[in-house]
Amino acid sequence: MAVPFFAAIGLAMRLDHGPIRSPADAARPGFVLRDEAAALGVRFVHQRPTFDPKIANIEPHVAALGASISVADFDGDGWPDLYFTNSRFGAPNALYRNRGNGTFEDVAAGAGLADLNRPGEGVSMGSVWGDIDNDGREDLLVYRYGFLALFRNVDGRRFEDITEASRLRRWVNSNGAIWFDYDRDGLLDLYVTAYFRSDIDLWHLETTRIMHSSFEFATNGGKNLLFRNVGGGKFEDVTDKMGVGSTRWTLAAASADFNEDGWADLYLANDYGPEELYLNERGRRFVLAKAGLESESKSGMTASLGDAFNRGRLDVFVTNISERGYLFQNNNLRLNQMPDAGRFRNVADAQVADAGWGWGAQFGDLNNDGTNELFVANGFISADSSNSYWYAMSKIAGANARMFDDAATWPAFGNASLSGYEPSRVFLSRGLAGWVDVASAVGVTDRYDGRAVALADLSNRGAVDVIVANQNQPAVVYRNRPDTANHWIAFSLVGTRSNRSAIGAEVVVEASGLKQRRVVDGGMGFASQNDRRLHFGVGRREWVDRVVIHWPSGHEQVLSHLAVDQFHTVREPSR
Amino acid sequence: MTHADLSEARTTVRWWDRGRRVDPRYLIAFLITLVLVVAQLRYHVVGGYDRLALALITCMATEALLSWFDRGKVVNLQSAYISGISLTLLVKPQGGALWPFALGAFLAIASKYVLRYRDNHLWNPTNFAIVALLLAAPNRVSVLSHQWGNDLATNLVIWTFGLVIAARVKVLHMTLTYVASFLVLNALRAVALGQPVMPELAPITGPMYQLFIFFMITDPRTVVRQRKWQYVVVVIIALTEALLRVASDQGWPLPIAFNAAPALAALWLVGPVAKWIDLRRSGQRTPAQAPLPGAPATMPQADRGSAQAAGAGR
Numbered sequence: 043m044a045v046p047f048f049a050a051i052g053l054a055m056r057l058d059h060g061p062i063r064s065p066a067d068a069a070r071p072g073f074v075l076r077d078e079a080a081a082l083g084v085r086f087v088h089q090r091p092t093f094d095p096k097i098a099n100i101e102p103h104v105a106a107l108g109a110s111i112s113v114a115d116f117d118g119d120g121w122p123d124l125y126f127t128n129s130r131f132g133a134p135n136a137l138y139r140n141r142g143n144g145t146f147e148d149v150a151a152g153a154g155l156a157d158l159n160r161p162g163e164g165v166s167m168g169s170v171w172g173d174i175d176n177d178g179r180e181d182l183l184v185y186r187y188g189f190l191a192l193f194r195n196v197d198g199r200r201f202e203d204i205t206e207a208s209r210l211r212r213w214v215n216s217n218g219a220i221w222f223d224y225d226r227d228g229l230l231d232l233y234v235t236a237y238f239r240s241d242i243d244l245w246h247l248e249t250t251r252i253m254h255s256s257f258e259f260a261t262n263g264g265k266n267l268l269f270r271n272v273g274g275g276k277f278e279d280v281t282d283k284m285g286v287g288s289t290r291w292t293l294a295a296a297s298a299d300f301n302e303d304g305w306a307d308l309y310l311a312n313d314y315g316p317e318e319l320y321l322n323e324r325g326r327r328f329v330l331a332k333a334g335l336e337s338e339s340k341s342g343m344t345a346s347l348g349d350a351f352n353r354g355r356l357d358v359f360v361t362n363i364s365e366r367g368y369l370f371q372n373n374n375l376r377l378n379q380m381p382d383a384g385r386f387r388n389v390a391d392a393q394v395a396d397a398g399w400g401w402g403a404q405f406g407d408l409n410n411d412g413t414n415e416l417f418v419a420n421g422f423i424s425a426d427s428s429n430s431y432w433y434a435m436s437k438i439a440g441a442n443a444r445m446f447d448d449a450a451t452w453p454a455f456g457n458a459s460l461s462g463y464e465p466s467r468v469f470l471s472r473g474l475a476g477w478v479d480v481a482s483a484v485g486v487t488d489r490y491d492g493r494a495v496a497l498a499d500l501s502n503r504g505a506v507d508v509i510v511a512n513q514n515q516p517a518v519v520y521r522n523r524p525d526t527a528n529h530w531i532a533f534s535l536v537g538t539r540s541n542r543s544a545i546g547a548e549v550v551v552e553a554s555g556l557k558q559r560r561v562v563d564g565g566m567g568f569a570s571q572n573d574r575r576l577h578f579g580v581g582r583r584e585w586v587d588r589v590v591i592h593w594p595s596g597h598e599q600v601l602s603h604l605a606v607d608q609f610h611t612v613r614e615p616s617r
Numbered sequence: 618m619t620h621a622d623l624s625e626a627r628t629t630v631r632w633w634d635r636g637r638r639v640d641p642r643y644l645i646a647f648l649i650t651l652v653l654v655v656a657q658l659r660y661h662v663v664g665g666y667d668r669l670a671l672a673l674i675t676c677m678a679t680e681a682l683l684s685w686f687d688r689g690k691v692v693n694l695q696s697a698y699i700s701g702i703s704l705t706l707l708v709k710p711q712g713g714a715l716w717p718f719a720l721g722a723f724l725a726i727a728s729k730y731v732l733r734y735r736d737n738h739l740w741n742p743t744n745f746a747i748v749a750l751l752l753a754a755p756n757r758v759s760v761l762s763h764q765w766g767n768d769l770a771t772n773l774v775i776w777t778f779g780l781v782i783a784a785r786v787k788v789l790h791m792t793l794t795y796v797a798s799f800l801v802l803n804a805l806r807a808v809a810l811g812q813p814v815m816p817e818l819a820p821i822t823g824p825m826y827q828l829f830i831f832f833m834i835t836d837p838r839t840v841v842r843q844r845k846w847q848y849v850v851v852v853i854i855a856l857t858e859a860l861l862r863v864a865s866d867q868g869w870p871l872p873i874a875f876n877a878a879p880a881l882a883a884l885w886l887v888g889p890v891a892k893w894i895d896l897r898r899s900g901q902r903t904p905a906q907a908p909l910p911g912a913p914a915t916m917p918q919a920d921r922g923s924a925q926a927a928g929a930g931r
Binding site: 043044046047050051053054055057058059255256257258259337338339364365366367368369370372390391392395396428429432433434436437438439440441442443444445446451452453454 | 660661664683686687709710711712713714716717720723724727728730731749750751753754755756757758759760765767768769772812813815816817819820822823824825826865866868873874876877
């Protein structure tokens, strides 16, 4: 009896090092990533906020968000530009204009988008671009721990603060917002997620009882808000009318037509709670769906959409927390089975399930082989690497809620790290063999506290680059060099009946056995927004058979036999 | 007191008497099942019924096989059932891995047949398996560190049933001694280290501790026999846990199991030593401690010393 007993212990020790037979091949990923931020002229360093001294004991925890990145061609010159937010009073946000020659320049101050972190106004947590008035210029919403701020793009160089006039001047402790057109009227509406309650001013606390009421099923967060664009640059609050005022500490939102009924739905990743899917009932109201999400409560931190297995559907990746010995919440890779089964199925396993303390993530075809890779930023707080807060966290995390909903009762953070210095993950799909992390093999070696990830072809050369905003640390720009033997095709969509940014448009590319769907996002991932242009790798295929565009207006457009290795600008048929 | 009150009181007494006649093992099995059902219905803690099925089947199959191999007959499988449920509730694997449930279940039951002294097993099976997994595979296994909604109502349900059943099977003194020791020692520790007291007392309000104080520390098969020594051993376990916490406070490089689950680790370290000393001192098997791991105890013994009958090596 002793032999199998001790053999079982030995087997457990062996399995601790990974599967006995590696399920997926990490060799030949087909692309290389190099951080060239400095060479590009992107020298942004995020600075974290400081708050009321009453919560000094856990300030590193509360102040651990705010680094964000959003991409848009704000000046209409055909080159994607970058906007980073900062989070300390007086620290400027940065708008990096893409000069088109491989360098960027920070033009935020001149554009009126730098000085947004001020006492009484709040500090920036992120931003999303969208053409709210369909004038062909991308406008900008900045969400803060503080007042929302909306800026109209005046002439592609200067921005005008129209927050008050647009009726959006609301104090929201927000970590996310997305543009989408839920009522298909051709005007972009706005969904703002709230984290801390909106009656809390983190610099002038009346109480320290501001934390979550449960680590798993908390509903005492801020109330998310839905604003309908009524035209003329004005918005109205329709949160209650539409039934989307979740108070579940939402960290990320994303929108797509998950059930393929022609109306944009809403997916929320919530901290301290289960994810939520709100199905759009023809623009009249949203209904919280029972889609298999409610049974798993974790710490959702990103809502990233992508066609994970080339099924022609948008699946959802949500990051969570994993820390050896303490907690394996495991990430969620939810296969979209909404159109036929009315639910999502979590298929995350092995490597893709554990990315440490994961934050932002994006699907993108980094090697242009026709299948998506998955870039995941991670790491929460990197301070004294020899002092972990996990042990302190374990004391209260399982305790009764009254032990931790008061920030004052948390163990002091000091200079401890909490899942710090984690390496980013780059997951490569090997089909049925699963996902394999190739980060170090492709050159992703930073150990910053990654927050927001955005993808953009910064040089218009058919390669998806990766931009990562890191908390209290420098941003990185990973320039991508994919296998040149593979082909690609990209689409720049212009809405006419739909919103001009074409946000919400979904494109399905079919090319000899390949079928893949992407969506033009109005904010996706964590505190991030990708390039509006949709990039598809097609491998060795030299043409694309068919392209179907599902416009937000409900119109479906079919294109055939498009050439590869080029951008296609597609204008929505006017009728 | 009104007539109705008297009638109600008599009804309660009748239920209590009826409860006293129930084999205590069923009460323990009932409690762990109640914990599982409440936790699953309210908080979906199981994380997949395949885990539950695998842990239960492996525990019961291992028990049946090893008892037959060891003694020529299959023993009562109730303790294996309790171990299977406890493992399902406490083990959290990386990703969708199922092997920790299979290996953990096997280790739990097999430990009763392999790690023995004078025909008695030394470790609580579930405690042994969980700490062994945490020591052997910390990159793949974690213990439940926050679960069940941090909800007072759920705590109250489990504490109420737990205390009633612990009283019924006569292990309440161990439960209460541990709770008192935990509170005193950790308050002292907090004061000595200049830390706030509340976070140090917070863990005992969590689900891991509920399972620990109602199902592990009171396991009649692995506790020492005499009541006075039971008090002493429980205090030593609480003291060891406090010392492990001091070491964690100071950032000593302990195995992750000792940081993440100090209570489980303390029992894992102290329990078998105490049991070994107890057995060595006694120099013989005791009637109350049946010779077969997992073997059923007889009802007369249950009446005399329900605690011994109830555990059956869970």
